[in-house]
Amino acid sequence: MTADTITAVDTRINARWIIPVVPSGTVLNHHALLIQGDRIAAIVPQDEADQRFRARETLDLNDHVLLPGLVNAHGHAAMSLMRGLADDLPLMTWLNDHIWPAEAKFVSDEFIADGTRLALAEMLRTGTTCFSDMYFFPEVAAQVATDVGIRSQICFPVLDFPTAWGDGPATYLKKGADLIDHWGEHSHTRIAIGPHAPYTVSDGPLKDIVSLAADKQTAIQIHLHETAFEVADALERTGTRPTQRLADLGLLSGSTQCVHMTQVDGSDLTLVAESGAHVVHCPESNLKLASGFCPVDKLQKAGVNVAIGTDGAASNNDLDLFGEVSTAALLAKAVAEDASALSAHDALAMATINGARALGREQEIGSLEAGKLADVIAIDLSDPFNQPIYDPASHLIYSRHGRQLSHSWIGGVPQVQDGVLTRIDVPDLMLRVDHWAQRIRQG
Numbered sequence: 001m002t003a004d005t006i007t008a009v010d011t012r013i014n015a016r017w018i019i020p021v022v023p024s025g026t027v028l029n030h031h032a033l034l035i036q037g038d039r040i041a042a043i044v045p046q047d048e049a050d051q052r053f054r055a056r057e058t059l060d061l062n063d064h065v066l067l068p069g070l071v072n073a074h075g076h077a078a079m080s081l082m083r084g085l086a087d088d089l090p091l092m093t094w095l096n097d098h099i100w101p102a103e104a105k106f107v108s109d110e111f112i113a114d115g116t117r118l119a120l121a122e123m124l125r126t127g128t129t130c131f132s133d134m135y136f137f138p139e140v141a142a143q144v145a146t147d148v149g150i151r152s153q154i155c156f157p158v159l160d161f162p163t164a165w166g167d168g169p170a171t172y173l174k175k176g177a178d179l180i181d182h183w184g185e186h187s188h189t190r191i192a193i194g195p196h197a198p199y200t201v202s203d204g205p206l207k208d209i210v211s212l213a214a215d216k217q218t219a220i221q222i223h224l225h226e227t228a229f230e231v232a233d234a235l236e237r238t239g240t241r242p243t244q245r246l247a248d249l250g251l252l253s254g255s256t257q258c259v260h261m262t263q264v265d266g267s268d269l270t271l272v273a274e275s276g277a278h279v280v281h282c283p284e285s286n287l288k289l290a291s292g293f294c295p296v297d298k299l300q301k302a303g304v305n306v307a308i309g310t311d312g313a314a315s316n317n318d319l320d321l322f323g324e325v326s327t328a329a330l331l332a333k334a335v336a337e338d339a340s341a342l343s344a345h346d347a348l349a350m351a352t353i354n355g356a357r358a359l360g361r362e363q364e365i366g367s368l369e370a371g372k373l374a375d376v377i378a379i380d381l382s383d384p385f386n387q388p389i390y391d392p393a394s395h396l397i398y399s400r401h402g403r404q405l406s407h408s409w410i411g412g413v414p415q416v417q418d419g420v421l422t423r424i425d426v427p428d429l430m431l432r433v434d435h436w437a438q439r440i441r442q443g
């Protein structure tokens with residue numbers, strides 16, 4: 001081998017295991033992942049890497065597994081400041097009597113900046129490298145996410161009623177359209193439309209949303225069929241199931257992300273599968289609010305792409321996507337009454353490539369493949385509680401000790417090094433969080 005066949009790269013990571021997610025079920029042993037600029041240059045056996053590459057920096061992760069960064073496909077980031085504020089309540093009581101009054105009182109651009117940063121600290125420390133958000137002051141959340149360097153889909157909210165962000169649907173849509181134009185095709189930050197739910201957005205604004213999405217080629221994310229009450233109430237008032245109503249309005253397509261879907265009859269399944277719409281499963285929020293069970297196995301067998309999200313920290317109460325997908329794997333088996341439903345490798349796919357697909361970024365992220373963006377995480381499996389290791393995917397999903405994140409990179413940029421966040425000033429953040437906690441406690 002001559003010097004001119006050696007390729008210079010920025011970073012070489014030697015890992016004990018690599019789970020690239022694509023091809024499905026693969027575990028590579030003693031491979032190296034090479035990063036050049038913001039992309040993965042190659043994934044090859046370590047002895048081959050010795051021959052073919054020279055790296056500016058090399059990291060030996062001898063007890064670690066490398067994975068694609070996780071995609072948290074649904075949440076309300078700044079609700080981290082309301083973690084534990086109102087527990088043990090069903091959805092509509094939780095929203096009407098606790099969360100919406102608290103939001104009316106406290107939400108501001110400053111609240112969003114601090115709450116979003118707190119959520120990013122938690123998500124980055126637990127392996128998320130791309131998240132979707134649906135909350136007020138989306139221009140602030142978009143800026144915070146971009147400054148930190150995490151990838152995001154920021155859904156601007158649309159509701160029939162006034163909020164701290166605006167006086168009604170026309171204002172939300174005008175501000176949202178401006179945001180879409182402002183961020184364009186940004187490498188990290190994308191804007192999408194976030195009609196809150198069928199029960200809070202009427203037909204007029206939903207039709208305007210369909211037009212805006214077509215005009216700007218923008219995704220739509222909506223809470224849908226979260227509870228049996230939502231469906232029963234809609235049937236009583238209109239004679240139509242919410243999913244059917246959205247389909248009639250032209251809102252279901254391959255650019256639509258339906259969050260929750262705990263109620264799925266045969267007609268809903270056909271509408272979602274045939275439209276190409278994605279489902280975002282939020283198992284822990286659904287369990288905590290006693291909302292219901294999403295039939296993940298049935299949806300996947302019908303060809304529906306199912307991604308995963310934590311929902312907000314006020315209904316979860318954490319933003320750890322590894323924990324979420326572990327819950328999803330266990331729950332899927334119980335709901336399907338089939339222990340083979342949602343295997344460990346399928347669960348990892350749900351938290352990575354399925355999320356990337358739902359957000360329209362499957363070509364760029366969601367798996368470790370040469371040419372894709374270098375969004376990579378490393379999990380340390382050296383703890384005795386993780387021994388022995390037959391398949392690292394098993395520990396990541398089924399062992400509560402299998403999620404010790406040591407490193408992460410987004411577009412080749414280190415975000416976590418030896419468990420420490422590189423781009424968030426945690427002591428300063430804690431002072432801000434304490435200030436909000438004192439205000440919220442006083443009511």
Ligand SMILES: CSC[C@H]1O[C@@H](n2cnc3c(O)ncnc32)[C@H](O)[C@@H]1O
Pocket residue numbers: 076091095099100103134135136157158159194196197223226285311312315
């Ligand atoms: C339009 S901004 C988002 C809005 O949604 C509220 N919210 C948080 N979690 C849920 C959920 O599980 N179902 C419905 N709505 C939810 C949040 O408090 C904001 O008001």
Ligand SMILES: [Zn+2]
Pocket residue numbers: 074075076223259311312
């Ligand atoms: Zn939600």
